[in-house]
Amino acid sequence: MGVTAAVAGASGYGGGELLRLLLGHPDIEIGILAANTSAGLPVTDVHPNLPDLEGRVFADTQALVESKADLIFLALPHGQSGAVAAALPQGVRVVDLGADHRLADPAAWARAYGGEHAGSWTYGMPELPGARARIAASTRIAAPGCYPTASSLALAPVLAAGLVEPRDLTVVAASGTSGAGRSAKVNLLGSEVMADLTAYKVGTHQHRPEIAQALSGVAGVPVSLSFTPVLAPLPRGILATCSGRALPGVDAEVVHEALRAAYAGEPFVRVLRPGRWPRAAATLGGNAVHVQGTYDAESGRVIVVSALDNLGKGAAGQALQCANLMLGLPETTGLTAQGIAP
Amino acid sequence: MGVTAAVAGASGYGGGELLRLLLGHPDIEIGILAANTSAGLPVTDVHPNLPDLEGRVFADTQALVESKADLIFLALPHGQSGAVAAALPQGVRVVDLGADHRLADPAAWARAYGGEHAGSWTYGMPELPGARARIAASTRIAAPGCYPTASSLALAPVLAAGLVEPRDLTVVAASGTSGAGRSAKVNLLGSEVMADLTAYKVGTHQHRPEIAQALSGVAGVPVSLSFTPVLAPLPRGILATCSGRALPGVDAEVVHEALRAAYAGEPFVRVLRPGRWPRAAATLGGNAVHVQGTYDAESGRVIVVSALDNLGKGAAGQALQCANLMLGLPETTGLTAQGIAP
Amino acid sequence: MGVTAAVAGASGYGGGELLRLLLGHPDIEIGILAANTSAGLPVTDVHPNLPDLEGRVFADTQALVESKADLIFLALPHGQSGAVAAALPQGVRVVDLGADHRLADPAAWARAYGGEHAGSWTYGMPELPGARARIAASTRIAAPGCYPTASSLALAPVLAAGLVEPRDLTVVAASGTSGAGRSAKVNLLGSEVMADLTAYKVGTHQHRPEIAQALSGVAGVPVSLSFTPVLAPLPRGILATCSGRALPGVDAEVVHEALRAAYAGEPFVRVLRPGRWPRAAATLGGNAVHVQGTYDAESGRVIVVSALDNLGKGAAGQALQCANLMLGLPETTGLTAQGIAP
């Protein structure tokens, strides 16, 4: 239908996954692919999994700014989207997969990321209450991070339903390594990560304020949470174990029902049958989030576990879902809830 | 368009991948899903990655035999397809992902698998010389195994072009664990395989006669080859390192050109640019085979390396590719050459 | 020095690791190796990593009962140690790596495991307050499970020091697959687990009462905790993320100091320098536990993370450490705090 999409940061993992999805999208053509440090390289040198891009070469970001794309995806490291976005024409639709425009509070942004705040855009998590319409009406979308998507979609229903206290939420989320990006670092070498599990940035991860913002919006009051990310030996996938102090009258059935009610009709959030718990592997390559919850009487906590593909629903899939909404296309166009297994 | 496909052995890994592909196929509806030992179970209990099959339940194979499907896929352990196939109506199109109907020579079948030969069907590797038309004209297709696909597509062009001797071919092929199936065996436990590499069935693997048959057909004379399979710690993917004794006048450019000529226009076999070697990870979830070759002057051998997804082009993808041909659909319908990475 | 040790359940993962350690122990000779379902098999068929046991054959458990071993290790599935233990002579020293004798409360045992309680033995975690002397004075030791070791050693110091409330403790512990044992199950196949993260037995895992018992002993009052185990794609290793509600006056330095004070002089528990968090990979093959903690002001929680090798300090290493104490040997004999990396 004539929509051309350009991508900045197309050589990274989020950018690469987006290219794969765009290749399968019936209504979007792939325009300029920008990647500053890889500018001039064949795209298939970086993404040999995308042979249909044989012949394409990465451009630099300036070329993207000057292009006439209808839709631009920014898949840049945090701190870099702001300047690029500022140079883009008003009318073009933009989805930022990075962090720069996610936080409404400049002070929170400065604490989490340092530097100047680039401003706040519509937060692109369609399954949060009221979000879908806001996204459809926007031309600038800040697509959420992978940990916030897993954590927020797990806890939002039990907060919204008043099943847990808004303070003392806990999230321990194990993530595959692609969440850490494609830059060469010793601690991300295969030799280091393959037989390892490690906690990192305990209590200081930059995604905590984003989770708190999303959940505070749902709860109607500020929430507090501890957030512990764990690096796990798989390329893709997040499993988030979330909990909150149960309020009186909660039991397992109530928790399960709150999840089911919240996500009835959602194409990409699937509440599993009672007794079955999410598996990251079941979401590989797709845009699905799997969730399950229960009430733990011994500790008095509601526990909700979610799984997703950090590059899918946690990044590129969600960005495309938002783009579909902005373009007035069916939300699921070019996306699937099916994962690749085993 | 009204084609309904049923699947026998739908609870296995090959069957599961086929279901995923069929869910994305625009012209095929999913009919009966049979799985004897899992009959009665919800499909999503076995394949939680396929939430769109929520509500579907496995039937037994008898139900499949009695169904009115237009197309039947048999994804059964070897030795089981023959009986099921014999019970099916003449007119229905059948693709067997198993080994039962692959070998033309009953004696070879008996040596490799034991038991009685179920007969020989059209061999379903469209990229072999002359195969595409034979497949389109058949109602019974024996889809090749994963190792034979990787090995044959690597060596066929250099044999056909007369670049290597037909005897003393060698194949060392490392495979992910899903090739060994979904049955509970101690030697396939994650704890056993995750940090391991092991050779098995050295010189005795049942896929050797199938490779020899395919390559002998191409060479026009009987070939001989050594075949060593290696179990490697990844769920999916095969990397086959193949070689043959070079005939006079061969050099790297000649080898590369033979590969390019053989696969020009093929949608799913991609010859990489010189200097780039196949990666199994680049084929994950897709139907592509990546190949590259060279001439090694020191040993006097032509070396060709291929990579594919053993459940994709090595099983379900290839079966669907054949089905498309049988149905008169574009060969690539519901299939992709793109892989999921990282 | 003439101590002969026999092992029941020597074909399992815990048993196998114990054999490896015993082969390197200067004061213990390896006696009867019993393994009921593998009785008659060469030991190296099951444990090809132990070539120095070439020529040894598994016996059955009856042979072990009748042997004259000075020391017996029981590495059996839960529910099987009780009967074997009852048949052993009074004088022989016994270390049970299984769960049968860990819980003091028969009702708790019945709820967690079902069946009849085999009785309670001295709990073999030498680093808990007062435990070392009790172990040295015992002839029957119940060696703790892998999750309880990781969880208890993380939380005991902050409970003992009065830094956290005894209720509403949380543990999310990711474990390698060997913790699930060596029996053939589809959900433990390499194909299933290799790219997966999954929560299981949420709120119902049989190790929770054991953790609660150990921590209640330390706290002096009953504790309550939620416990969520996560299966992660590595053969060995546990990373436990533990937390409790901080009491007034707690800060990061206080937490760190409590850990350091608790484990000063301990050969196998290492408190990392501030800023460094435990990695499971750093403990592979050794008997070390790495711990680190902090205070998270936003949530008001103390967070302590621990890592260990579930077959080392989480099973066989700890059992041998206890045996050393029972035998009056230096506690570290035949054990190491060093891990294999990468």
Next chain:
Amino acid sequence: MGVTAAVAGASGYGGGELLRLLLGHPDIEIGILAANTSAGLPVTDVHPNLPDLEGRVFADTQALVESKADLIFLALPHGQSGAVAAALPQGVRVVDLGADHRLADPAAWARAYGGEHAGSWTYGMPELPGARARIAASTRIAAPGCYPTASSLALAPVLAAGLVEPRDLTVVAASGTSGAGRSAKVNLLGSEVMADLTAYKVGTHQHRPEIAQALSGVAGVPVSLSFTPVLAPLPRGILATCSGRALPGVDAEVVHEALRAAYAGEPFVRVLRPGRWPRAAATLGGNAVHVQGTYDAESGRVIVVSALDNLGKGAAGQALQCANLMLGLPETTGLTAQGIAP
């Protein structure tokens, strides 16, 4: 007994494994640990698996040159050992884990590595015919590479026994990622390698001339071989599938017997029982090589498969084995043939 060993390149994977082994060696004390780019860093920041080195700090290589160590291990990238070695006193014993002094032929060295040849030292593979005595009599040892150890120990016995032709040998060897070292490269990121198998440097790998040199020495005539390395998703371990054209009269029993005769009494090379094939996982953390061979009648090839730990017998273990021989210690001191499994 007063031997102090210093290590250059102690921050790498080979250096780190050597430190682990030296910590367990009863007759060697650890002296200066040099690591130029990590000089000044705590050793446990780089090797958190070695807590007993808490308090030690990396020095620079100049400090090592000036130290009074009795024994020096060089674990440096190729091209760097020569200069360091030239600065060391004559009397000190030196084992080079790198490639600089392995090749006798300067032209071969220049072709494989470029730059000037640093000279040729005694080749440190004790199990090759005549090598043990040469090593014991030397003060300068070039410890072999990981691929050459696996390949040479597989093929040497069948060449020495005249079972295969010396030309047209083939080796396809899959290796874990630690063989590629600890420098930060995108292609070695966990995200890239974890679900991948890839061939690289096909026909051009720098280890081929080293294998050819070792095997030509055994065969008494120049050998020719093709060598294809494959990067596999495990941190450690090599599985080498090697073959040669069988000479008349060879059968499986003859092959097996040649292996057994060659390695009878060897503490670290284990010929498996017929029917059992080597597993890389069975050698993890140890100094063992497992080998098995057969005759493949269809192709007329002898096939020998070997497995080892590339950082153990393929690097640090072998270096220490040579050091023991040089020092007149029992060859197995501080080493083990047992591996860590699973």
